[in-house]
Amino acid sequence: MADGQTHSVDAVPSGSGFGQALDRVTLERARRGDMAAFAAIYERFGAACYTLALRVLGEPAAAEDIVQDVFLKMFATLRSFRGDAPFGAWLKRLTANATIDVLRARQRFHGDDVESLFDSMPALAADAEDGVDAWSLLMRLPPRARAVVVLHEVEGYTHRELAELFGQSESYSKSILARALKRLNDDAGGSQEVRDAT
Amino acid sequence: MQHDGLATPRGFDPRRLPEFVPDPALWSRIAAAQQRRVLQRRWRRAAFGGAVAASFAVAILLGGRPLVAPVAPSATLAMQEESRSLEGEWRRLAGAQAAAVGSTRLRAIDAELQAAYDRGATSNELAPLWRQRNRALRGLIAAVQDGAYGRVSSITQL
Numbered sequence: 047m048a049d050g051q052t053h054s055v056d057a058v059p060s061g062s063g064f065g066q067a068l069d070r071v072t073l074e075r076a077r078r079g080d081m082a083a084f085a086a087i088y089e090r091f092g093a094a095c096y097t098l099a100l101r102v103l104g105e106p107a108a109a110e111d112i113v114q115d116v117f118l119k120m121f122a123t124l125r126s127f128r129g130d131a132p133f134g135a136w137l138k139r140l141t142a143n144a145t146i147d148v149l150r151a152r153q154r155f156h157g158d159d160v161e162s163l164f165d166s167m168p169a170l171a172a173d174a175e176d177g178v179d180a181w182s183l184l185m186r187l188p189p190r191a192r193a194v195v196v197l198h199e200v201e202g203y204t205h206r207e208l209a210e211l212f213g214q215s216e217s218y219s220k221s222i223l224a225r226a227l228k229r230l231n232d233d234a235g236g237s238q239e240v241r242d243a244t
Numbered sequence: 245m246q247h248d249g250l251a252t253p254r255g256f257d258p259r260r261l262p263e264f265v266p267d268p269a270l271w272s273r274i275a276a277a278q279q280r281r282v283l284q285r286r287w288r289r290a291a292f293g294g295a296v297a298a299s300f301a302v303a304i305l306l307g308g309r310p311l312v313a314p315v316a317p318s319a320t321l322a323m324q325e326e327s328r329s330l331e332g333e334w335r336r337l338a339g340a341q342a343a344a345v346g347s348t349r350l351r352a353i354d355a356e357l358q359a360a361y362d363r364g365a366t367s368n369e370l371a372p373l374w375r376q377r378n379r380a381l382r383g384l385i386a387a388v389q390d391g392a393y394g395r396v397s398s399i400t401q402l
Contacts, residue, residue, distance in 0.1 A: 063263070079282070081275060081278070084275070085275070088274065092266060092270070092271065093264065093265045093266065096266040096270075097263050097264045100264050101261060106266075106267075109264075109266070110266055113266055113270060114270065114273060114274050114277065117274050118277055118278060121278055179260075180256060180258065180261050181261055181262055183256055184258075184261060196258070196261075200258045200259075200261065227256065230256035231255035233256075234255045234256045
């Protein structure tokens with residue numbers, strides 16, 4: 047999981063960060079290049095960007111790089127944001143695109159065989175001491191499957207949007223999602239059984 | 245680190261995934277990177293502006309009129325030849341009336357040309373005057389050909 051520089055925040059509904067509203071005044075000030083306004087936007091959305099990137103990439107340093115890249119890009123392109131969609135949705139798209147770009151750059155996206163994607167998954171340790179939490183289960187998935195689960199199940203992406211994002215068909219992301227959720231549920235149930243038995 | 249994300253007996257629940265906040269120093273790194281970008285943009289603009297100003301100054305030093313393409317003396321000579329030809333044509337068509345009626349505009353251009361030559365004007369200054377003279381002569385010729393020559397006022401306006 048995350049290193050010591052990363053702090054979890056309990057009792058915050060997952061995926062809610064991008065749903066926050068941004069007031070018009072702050073947006074206009076940011077458009078004019080006001081750094082205080084940028085800081086306010088970071089204060090509001092930085093954690094959401096970081097959480098999304100970290101859930102997909104699983105590495106705090108890589109997730110921080112994503113946040114930095116996304117915010118610098120946001121500063122540069124904010125004038126082109128027309129406000130047709132909520133600001134958070136626009137920022138979420140920037141974050142998701144940047145994160146998927148990193149996965150692509152790591153050459154983990156080759157191959158269309160969904161089954162082989164899950165072959166490298168490590169087996170769940172039968173003696174998991176404290177059970178297996180949702181984060182640990184997610185981190186056991188291969189990165190592409192994590193991306194599909196997080197974007198679809200948490201961030202509300204449709205399969206059509208996922209197909210565009212990954213450059214694949216809708217059935218491809220549906221297949222990955224179905225297999226990933228089955229694995230997650232199987233592992234979560236198995237973990238529960240281990241705990242019940244002990 | 246602790247987070248409230250245990251899988252439930254019902255299975256994996258994505259809503260129980262933890263939220264994270266990044267290293268508090270991340271914002272200062274982003275802000276510093278943004279400041280560097282802004283400064284770089286300003287430097288690029290300043291450098292571009294300086295380059296334009298420098299080239300302008302060099303052009304002034306070398307040619308005196310940096311934004312006007314120099315006119316070759318041969319081009320002025322060609323316009324003079326054309327002017328002589330047009331004037332001959334006009335006098336041939338207008339006959340005796342040419343000297344009597346003439347053209348106010350033509351005389352004014354000739355005076356400007358004479359003054360320009362007297363002060364040693366360059367080809368860049370002479371060329372537009374010769375161009376004006378030729379245009380005025382073409383107008384006179386056209387007026388004669390249209391039969392308007394008898395109307396003195398229309399000729400002198402040219």
